[in-house]
Amino acid sequence: MIEIVGLRKSFEGRIVLDDISASFEKGKTNLIIGQSGSGKTVLIKSIVGLHQIDDGAILYDGRNFIGMNSLERKNIRKEIGMLFQGSALFDYMTVEENVRFPLDMFSNMSLSEKDERVNFCLKRVNLENANQRYPSEISGGMQKRVAIARAISLNPRYLICDEPNSGLDPRTSIVIDELIREITTEYDITTIVNTHDMNSVMGIGEKIIFLHEGVKHWEGTKDEIFDSDNEVLNDFVFASELFKKIRRVHSLAKC
Numbered sequence: 514m515i516e517i518v519g520l521r522k523s524f525e526g527r528i529v530l531d532d533i534s535a536s537f538e539k540g541k542t543n544l545i546i547g548q549s550g551s552g553k554t555v556l557i558k559s560i561v562g563l564h565q566i567d568d569g570a571i572l573y574d575g576r577n578f579i580g581m582n583s584l585e586r587k588n589i590r591k592e593i594g595m596l597f598q599g600s601a602l603f604d605y606m607t608v609e610e611n612v613r614f615p616l617d618m619f620s621n622m623s624l625s626e627k628d629e630r631v632n633f634c635l636k637r638v639n640l641e642n643a644n645q646r647y648p649s650e651i652s653g654g655m656q657k658r659v660a661i662a663r664a665i666s667l668n669p670r671y672l673i674c675d676e677p678n679s680g681l682d683p684r685t686s687i688v689i690d691e692l693i694r695e696i697t698t699e700y701d702i703t704t705i706v707n708t709h710d711m712n713s714v715m716g717i718g719e720k721i722i723f724l725h726e727g728v729k730h731w732e733g734t735k736d737e738i739f740d741s742d743n744e745v746l747n748d749f750v751f752a753s754e755l756f757k758k759i760r761r762v763h764s765l766a767k768c
């Protein structure tokens with residue numbers, strides 16, 4: 514579990530995250546949603562220590578990241594798998610080398626153990642037979658799968674994903690969402706996904722935190738979203754005609 518308590522972050526005096534408290538549960542896909550500029554990326558960057566926060570606590574299974582020295586922080590970071598926007602693969606490395614990279618950096622595994630782990634992770638994301646290809650030679654969806662394989666290579670306790678579906682078509686987005694959800698359950702990981710994709714919300718939103726202008730406005734599950742009377746949340750979630758229709762069908766089904 515990752516908990517944040519009273520987290521504040523400002524840039525040059527402008528507050529972008531204001532007193533955020535939330536818990537992200539183990540074995541669940543926890544979503545941070547909100548419109549562009551609401552503070553989602555700043556929040557996940559703060560959680561992993563890429564931003565220094567002004568105030569608050571960040572607890573990784575009870576261990577306060579903020580009070581840690583650099584060695585302790587480094588050890589926590591080894592437990593975090595990161596999936597960045599746009600995959601962030603190394604273009605000059607093959608698929609296999611990309612997945613092996615964290616093992617080379619942070620593990621004491623032998624060469625054969627690394628090979629075994631790389632192949633295991635690539636198999637887990639249904640990407641066999643692509644080991645020797647370069648990122649430019651595979652599709653965007655395959656690149657995301659390589660990035661997921663790399664993110665799980667060190668057997669993380671935590672998986673943090675920034676807009677995992679950016680640049681993907683709706684069908685491929687669902688495949689990636691499902692993969693993230695399956696891996697989360699299978700390995701009992703605490704997963705945080707930052708998204709403004711409503712399909713992801715409805716598909717994998719086991720726990721959802723809604724940010725608006727740097728403030729947490731709502732939290733709940735994908736099912737609870739339909740019954741929420743939070744106007745700011747409803748304006749965001751049910752902005753499109755399609756989702757307005759889905760809500761109408763949902764409320765008719767309840768009658």
Ligand SMILES: Nc1ncnc2c1ncn2[C@@H]1O[C@H](COP(=O)(O)OP(=O)(O)OP(=O)(O)O)[C@@H](O)[C@H]1O
Pocket residue numbers: 524529547548549550551552553554555556709
């Ligand atoms: N390094 C920075 N310096 C100054 N302001 C920043 C910095 N990073 C983010 N901000 C500001 O913080 C606010 C929140 O930005 P953030 O990137 O977290 O939004 P977001 O919800 O992730 O948006 P999007 O969905 O478009 O990625 C924005 O007003 C942004 O301009």
